[in-house]
Amino acid sequence: MVVCGDDALAVRLAGELHDIYRQPVTLLLPDADAIGPVPPHTTRVVEAEAPDAAALRAAGVARAVAMALAYEDDETNIRAALTARRINPRVRLVIRLYNRKLGRYLAELLDQAAAVAAGQGDGTPADSATVVLSDADTAAPALAATVVAGTGKVLQADGLLLRVTERTPQQRREATGTGLCTLALLSSTTDDPAGAEGSDRSGPAGPQLLPAAMEIARSAQRGAVVLEAVSHTTPAAAPGRLAAVGLPVMELFSRRVRWALAGFTAAVIAIAVTSWITTGDHPVHAAYITLLDLFSLNDPAIGDPTERQLLQLFTGVVGLLLLPVLVAAVLEAFGSFRSASSLRRPPRGTADHVVLLGLGKVGTRVLARLRELGIPVVCVEEDPEARGIALARSLRVPVVLGDVTQEGVLEAARTDRAHALLALTSSDSTNLEAILCARTITPDLHVALRLYDDDFATAVHRTLRAAHPQALTRSRSVTSLAAPAFASAMMGRQILGAVPVERRVLLFAAVDVAGLPHLEGRTIADTFRPGHWRILALDTTDPADRRPDLRTTRLDGRGHVSGLLFDLHPGHVLGPADRVIVAATRQGLAELLGSGGAVPPRSAGRAGPS
Incomplete structure (x- = not known):
């Protein structure tokens, strides 16, 4: 395996390939000292300013099974990919690109070049597929899974979330019949909770992977690793929702307008009943005459009884008062429908939802994933022209426009009744400040924040966990989220993921x-x-x-x-x-x-x- 890059992602990817998949790795870096400590277990490190043909040959691309291009610059990755495909048409390429559309075209081009080269060779099939990944694609699934699966290791397969969790012997007894299957028996037992932790040996002293049914039945005193399907129950839609546009009826008019319309309706009914009683007309005719008087469409009641004249005058006054209320109702309805076609505000009674901060590249992907899982979301975004605003509008997701660090923004997103909060803005300080503000509102709120620096993410996680031990806290760096996906892609498309068992x-x-x-x-x-x-x-x-x-x-x-x-x-x-x-x-x-x-x-x- 050859890994090329200029930031911490390349170093972490090399460690992932060696630790999880036991692959020999060559790192091609511009300056190993500037990036940070390079894992000593890598086969070797090659330093070169640019991944040109000479550098790639020195790294062994001609004999490599797979190569990852993880430079921050898209153009550098594209140039290196074209050069690597020319040197070794059979190498599997994993390319880091921000531009998804360009990445799709590039993958098709490189795959076509590999197919042409294979046709001119000895006919031996080669797994030379090209995979294009971006930070958003790799971070979104893990971040979305955090609010659904909690602390378990999560795998994704065909739109499903599969959670791999450890169970103690007591939990195994209490959860009889749940879970899809038992994947492993841990080395820990009831009498020895720590067990032979860290042992690679099979048998009683170490973990047993994929045990047979008889082994599972005989190992009631041992912990186990169980595979579970993760589901999220979507709350039923609130009553009174217009099916055509998905707009709540109660939000079409304000409370004052609704009370005013109710008062005028009661007044008209009272006038119609009084007219029916005093004149002896048919109730329908009395109501009809009342409406004509209300809208000043009836003839003056000259020569009619005094009761009829007073009723007409009172009805006319009510009609004059109704006119401004009708104008206000029309304006409010127009504004509500206009907002429905653009952005929704969080509906009244919103609860058990996920507050998503930031609708950039990562936030947009996370939003799509959460909605695919049927999880209610309320978004907060400062820029009205952000990338994810259009997606939120099309999905009818409520959005609060404003700076998350300003007073009242998190409250407007109903954070006090939320299930979890995801801070995914591009600023580490903003994400951290938003999390701290949210914890002052709801101390036990489940939170996950995106941080760029892995060491900083670890420090933040430990501090928040110590300050709020009763709440779930997750801090994720971009490199830690991206490396497993890149490693899986380098191993081939068939790999869905890897789960460590001790x-x-x-x-x-x-x-x-x-x-x-x-x-x-x-x-x-x-x-x-x-x-x-x-x-x-x-x-x-x-x-x-x-x-x-x-x-x-x-x-x-x-x-x-x-x-x-x-x-x-x-x-x-x-x-x-x-x-x-x-x-x-x-x-x-x-x-x-x-x-x-x-x-x-x-x-x-x-x-x-x-």
């Missing part, structure tokens, strides 16, 4: 069954190999409609119905057109994908996973 790791991957002798033509029960891999879900989506990368999500906020089926029958036979989600060890995944290992015989009596 000092071992489980990989989650989307795998096509075709051509894999360990899976094709076998039942779900036959494919399970304890300690190596197990099938978690089957993608039931039609092959023509499948998304190539299950980690991707919609960016327009619209819902997506997942095709993943987790409740699998042990006797289901996998066909060549199937795609499955598997959990595997490093060695198990390599063996499953054909890197080695003998194929076990089919056995109808093998026990299925649990």
